[in-house]
Amino acid sequence: SPFDPAYHRVLLKLSGEVFGGGKLGVDPDVVNSIAKQIAEVVRAGVQVAVVVGGGNFFRGAELQQRGMERNRADYMGMLGTVMNCLALQDFLEKLGVETRVQTAITMGQVAEPYIPRKADRHLAKGRVVIFGAGSGMPYFSTDTVAAQRALEIGAEALLMGKQGVDGVYDSDPKKNPDAVKFDQLSYDDFLARGLRVADATAISLARDNALPIVIFGLAEGNIARVVRGEKLGTVVAP
Numbered sequence: 001s002p003f004d005p006a007y008h009r010v011l012l013k014l015s016g017e018v019f020g021g022g023k024l025g026v027d028p029d030v031v032n033s034i035a036k037q038i039a040e041v042v043r044a045g046v047q048v049a050v051v052v053g054g055g056n057f058f059r060g061a062e063l064q065q066r067g068m069e070r071n072r073a074d075y076m077g078m079l080g081t082v083m084n085c086l087a088l089q090d091f092l093e094k095l096g097v098e099t100r101v102q103t104a105i106t107m108g109q110v111a112e113p114y115i116p117r118k119a120d121r122h123l124a125k126g127r128v129v130i131f132g133a134g135s136g137m138p139y140f141s142t143d144t145v146a147a148q149r150a151l152e153i154g155a156e157a158l159l160m161g162k163q164g165v166d167g168v169y170d171s172d173p174k175k176n177p178d179a180v181k182f183d184q185l186s187y188d189d190f191l192a193r194g195l196r197v198a199d200a201t202a203i204s205l206a207r208d209n210a211l212p213i214v215i216f217g218l219a220e221g222n223i224a225r226v227v228r229g230e231k232l233g234t235v236v237a238p
């Protein structure tokens, strides 16, 4: 079928949960299926950058609650994201998609450093650029980095692909069977309701720069559907 994308350049945020299939570590089958979805839209000519989370390894705030010093715990969290980046890179390359990993913490043996102008060039050449190690700064989240990178590389939308939830609800759909899904939400509504599915700092950065966010479930074919502009999940926009 003809592929008529609604976006030319997107920033895809994949949380760590996606990589582990809900467990600790990386599930290669899950990463392979996500790589196939990304390859599909790249072949259709869409430029794709990815920000990768790391909650399948470590979350700094959780380690802090169990006695670790917060900054060090956050650095562990950031390093975890890089393993997810390499797994995604591997499966994309196996599918014939060119990739570059760029990290906010320099580690020359495994990745390029984060150089925005280089990232832009890679994307223009059809390479998938995978951003790892968050912002390189403790106390931030990869959601916030996703909004920042989306703005810096001029992505038209921030696509937040989720595992186990298919959009934004007025209460936790796993706990409340009557939870209602939003098709569309303003940034201010999202923040006023204290919703947790994305980070408040990310939402406010998107609001201040009118960056649209699509929060959706990663069921097979969904990345392509969102990129085609199909109404899926929840759109957070002005």
Ligand code: UDP
Residues within 6 Å of the ligand: 014, 015, 016, 017, 052, 053, 054, 055, 056, 058, 059, 060, 061, 073, 074, 075, 076, 077, 078, 081, 133, 134, 135, 136, 137, 138, 139, 140, 141, 142, 143, 145
């Ligand atoms: N992190 C950080 N600074 C950043 C991004 C991430 O310190 O700019 C740390 C933080 O400890 C976080 C962990 O890395 O808990 C994993 O990232 P995140 O929780 O955003 O991953 P996700 O929830 O998307 O899996």
